[in-house]
Structures are given as structure tokens and as C-alpha cells.
Amino acid sequence: MRHWFYGLSLLEGWLPVTLFALGAASIVFLLWRRRRRWWIFVAAALAASAAVCLLLAWLLVHVFYVWPEDLPIEVVGWAALGVFGVVATIATFSLSGRWRRVLAPLAGLLVIAVCGLQINAYFGLLPTVGDLLGVPSSTLLPLESALEKHGDRISVETAPLYEHWHEPAHLAANGALRFAPIPGTVSGWHGRDALVFLPPAYLLKNRPKLPVLVLVGSQPGWPGVWTVSGGLVAAMSHFAAQHHGLAPVVVIPDPNGTEDGNTMCMDTTFAKTDTYMSVDVPEWIRHNLDVDSNPKHWAIGGFSFGGTCAVQMATRHPQIYPNFMSFSGEREPALAVSRQQTADQAFAGNLAAFTAQVPLTLLGQHRYPNIHGFFAAGADDPEFSANATVLAAAATKAEMHVQSDIVPGAGHSWAVVLGSMQTAMDFMAGPLGLAP
Numbered sequence: 001m002r003h004w005f006y007g008l009s010l011l012e013g014w015l016p017v018t019l020f021a022l023g024a025a026s027i028v029f030l031l032w033r034r035r036r037r038w039w040i041f042v043a044a045a046l047a048a049s050a051a052v053c054l055l056l057a058w059l060l061v062h063v064f065y066v067w068p069e070d071l072p073i074e075v076v077g078w079a080a081l082g083v084f085g086v087v088a089t090i091a092t093f094s095l096s097g098r099w100r101r102v103l104a105p106l107a108g109l110l111v112i113a114v115c116g117l118q119i120n121a122y123f124g125l126l127p128t129v130g131d132l133l134g135v136p137s138s139t140l141l142p143l144e145s146a147l148e149k150h151g152d153r154i155s156v157e158t159a160p161l162y163e164h165w166h167e168p169a170h171l172a173a174n175g176a177l178r179f180a181p182i183p184g185t186v187s188g189w190h191g192r193d194a195l196v197f198l199p200p201a202y203l204l205k206n207r208p209k210l211p212v213l214v215l216v217g218s219q220p221g222w223p224g225v226w227t228v229s230g231g232l233v234a235a236m237s238h239f240a241a242q243h244h245g246l247a248p249v250v251v252i253p254d255p256n257g258t259e260d261g262n263t264m265c266m267d268t269t270f271a272k273t274d275t276y277m278s279v280d281v282p283e284w285i286r287h288n289l290d291v292d293s294n295p296k297h298w299a300i301g302g303f304s305f306g307g308t309c310a311v312q313m314a315t316r317h318p319q320i321y322p323n324f325m326s327f328s329g330e331r332e333p334a335l336a337v338s339r340q341q342t343a344d345q346a347f348a349g350n351l352a353a354f355t356a357q358v359p360l361t362l363l364g365q366h367r368y369p370n371i372h373g374f375f376a377a378g379a380d381d382p383e384f385s386a387n388a389t390v391l392a393a394a395a396t397k398a399e400m401h402v403q404s405d406i407v408p409g410a411g412h413s414w415a416v417v418l419g420s421m422q423t424a425m426d427f428m429a430g431p432l433g434l435a436p
Contacts, residue, residue, distance in 0.1 A: 266346065299322075
């Protein structure tokens, strides 16, 4: 019973539909009056709630620099309705008889819950009740010695793996998900534990040297967001099933450190996460996992902040990450809407030093004929769709091999990853040595 409850979807099915219907009924209950002055109050309260939320959203981005992009208008709209629900609840409680006073708080909570549910659905961040309550769907184990590297030899495969791979009859149907700390030995960075997905072929006693895919999560977020919201295990299992058990070893490090951290995946005055991602993470992977150390068979990817980081790594360190997937990435890393504010916080005010490292600058200065890049964004996300278009054009001009995907019906949400991961992996299969 408990597992059934924790597994209930917050994005589709009977639960969100039921809550939406109850929320709509609650709004009607809170608003229904026959007095003309009441409806004047309702109109004024609704306008004030919208104005307050619009102002707060603007202040958070343009004054307090909490986020580097404006919030989607849909999110602001649902937040405004939630504020209005609180106002209507207080008014109903103050001006009504006993039975309406009893029901008003419940109705108000339902309205707030529906608004929160819709905001969550927009981003696709928490798919189930268990995710909302912080209950993992399974117990995650640490990376055990049996799954660590056999011996000390570092293997560099020159030929694509698919050319000499023969699927054994006893191959496991599913891979394994583990966690492990990746220390910032050189960078000094201290992130949260990384996640590691090991595909079925890795679980063999005589395992092949598999390629590597490094993934980076969103901001706000954590490494596990790729399994909770990004459907990583299902996507990699599906890919492995289509490729005779072969899939990349996936490592999800943490370059942000906290839920709301933002290091921009750069070496700055407050963190050296470029060094962490380009030195510490690759070195840990090569020395702790049985993988192909040939950088031609490595890739990096991410959503939102992670998508930005992926492009940064490929343009700054093409010898380490010659293949990348950017899902709804920014045009450039940022701490604030103002580029100068970003430079002030991260580069001691040196805007030129910041500008010199952003992907569009590097794409304009260099040629990357050996890089494969995949860009995706939601069709209902005009800002990030434009980012993908601009970056893809610049990457193509810089001689990268580029493919793009605009996902219908998706905003700036994990629906982009869910809708385009298979296309991205099909594009990456060749460069990773897993398909012709």
C-alpha cells in the first residue's frame, strides 16, 4: 500500500486530475457571493495578486539576482492564483457564517496545492508522491568493490566497441545504479555524492571497456534529479536493449554543491568547478571504473544549467569531452541577468575575463571539426529554443557535427529530456563506438 501511494504520479493520471477538479470547486466555493461589492473585491484582489507576483518575480531576477532568467509567465500566473487563493480564504473566513468558515481553510489549501502541482508539472521536477515527500523509489547502494576497476591498467580502445562485441546469453536485463563520492583532489571542490549507472554489459565478469557519459543536473537540483525527473535508468536500459546490452557508463557528478548553488561550471573567485569537471571527474572515472579511456568515446550532457555546462566543457576542453548533449541550455553561464553583475561576483569585476570563456566567444574563435553536439529545447520555451538555435548555428559554423531537436508541447522542463533523450543517444551512438 505504501509503495502504491509513493508511486502515484503528480504529472498525469487520476490524482492530478482529481486535485485539479477539487481545486476548481474550491475556487468557486471561495468566490461565490451575490453581493456586487464582493465581486469588485474579487477583481481587485486578483489584480493585486498578479501585480505582486509579477513584481516579486522581476525583483528576484533583476534586483536580487536569484535567477539569471525571467520566470515563465505560466509559473508566475499559477503563483498569483495561489496568492489570490490565500486572500480569498481569509476574506471568506472573516465574512462568512460558521460552516463556510470551517470549509474555507480546506478550500484554500486545495487551491494552493493545485497551483503548486501545476508549477511542478511545468518543470516536471517531481514526478511522484514519493519524490515530493523525499522517499526514494529504491534503496541506493554505494559503489562496491566488485563493480570498481579491475586492476590498474587504463584501457584505451581505438576500434569502436560494437565491431568486436558479441552479446552473451546470460547478460543481465537491467543495469545497476550506485552512488560514490568524487573528491576535488586538484580543484578543492566539495560536491555531493555522484551517481553512477552501470549498464548490463558492465556487470559481466569479463566486462568490455564501455564508453563514458558524464551528466550534469539542473539548478536548482541535485545529481539524483536525472533519475527522478530525467528517466535516466529507463532511457539507458532502453538504449542497452537496442544495442545488445551496450550503453555508456553514466556518471553524474555535482558541480554545484547545494540545491540552489550555481558555480557556472567555471573557475571563479568562489569555486574551481571547471577544474573539477575537466580534471578531477575524468581522473576519478579512469582510475575507479572499468571504462574506455579513449576521449573520442566520451560525452557530456545536461539539462538547463547542466546543458550549459556541457557546451562549456566541449568548447573549453574538447580533448576531454568531444561529444555533448545540451538540453535547454543557457546561451552562456550566468549568475544574474546583468553580465557585469555576473563578472562582479565571479571574476572580481573583470568582464573581459568572463566573456573570453563563454561558448559563443570560443565558437567564434576556434574550429571543432571532431566535435559532435546535440541541442534540444521545448517548443513552448521561446527563450531557450532561441538559445539552442543560436548555439547550434555557431557550432555548425565552427565545423562541429550538429543535430537539433525542438520538442513539441514542452516548456523549460524535464519533458525536453524525456522527449529527446532517445534521439540524442541515437546521435551519440556512433561517436561513442556503440553503433555504425
